[in-house]
Amino acid sequence: MQIMVVDDSKAMRSIVMRAVRQAGYEATFVEATNGAEALKAIRAAPPTLVMVDWNMPEMNGIELLQALRAEGNAVKLGFVTSESDPSMRDLAFQSGALFMLTKPFTPDAVKAALAPVLS
C-alpha cells in the first residue's frame, strides 16, 4: 500500500505519516508539497490513498481533487486540514473526498477515517 501525503508543511507531513503508522497501517509514503506537484505524481503513479491538506500554495487541496475527478481519476482521497467549516466539508464530499480529518487529530480519529477507506 502506498499513501501520498500532500502538505506544504514538512512537519505536518511527518505527523501524518507517523499517525498512519500508529494506526497500524504498513504503508510506503510519497510526499508532495502542493496540489500541482501531487497531480503530476498521481498521474504518473496513482497511490492507494492521497491524504491532502486544504490550504497550500500553487494548487490547494480542493483544486487537486476537482482536477483529478475532471480527468476521470478516481484515486482515493481524503483531507487532513485545520479547516472544519460545514460548507467546506460539503464541498469536499460533493467533490468526491472520502474523509475530512481535522487538525489536531487523535489516533482514534485517524483510525476512524482510514478504516473504511483501506479495509
Place this chain on the structure above:
Amino acid sequence: MSGTGGASAWLGDLEAAFGDVAQTALGKGEMTVTGRTALPRPEYQGAYIGLVSPQGAVQIGVASGEGGCQALARGLLGMDPADPPLPPAEVADAVCEVINIVAGAFKARLRDRVTSMHMGLPTFFRGPAQPTGHTAVDVADIRVGDIPAALILVYPRTHAEE
C-alpha cells in the same frame, strides 16, 4: 464588524483556541494568560496567518523566543527531549503549522459570529508587528507549560474604534 463583537474582542477567542491546541497538538498542558500588552517582546519570533471575512481581515500570530519556538516545534512533532535540536528552517515550518492549526480552531470558535472566514498561508517572522495608522495590535502574554510566549491579533483600526 457589526454583530461580531468587534475584532478587538477576538483576542479571547484566540487565547481559547491556542489553549485547546496547546493541550492536544502540542501536549503542553494548560495555557495561562499572564497579561495583555500592545506589542510582543522585540526578541520574539513566530508565525502569522491572515484570516479574511466579509466582516473584515485580521492576522493572528504566535511568538516566543528562539528556545520557546524550538520547544513549540518539538511539542508539535512529539519529539523526545533527547532528540537533537531542530534546525531553524524546521522550527519555522513547524511554528507556521502551529498557527495554521490554531487558525482552524479560531475560525471554528467564531463560526456563529463571522460568516465565511478564509484562511491564508502562514509566514514566519522575527521581531514585533508594527501597527500602522490602519491597524491595531493586541497581544496576550501567555505561558504554555514552561514556555513564555505571546498571542498576537492584528486588526483594522476602524474596527478597533467601533
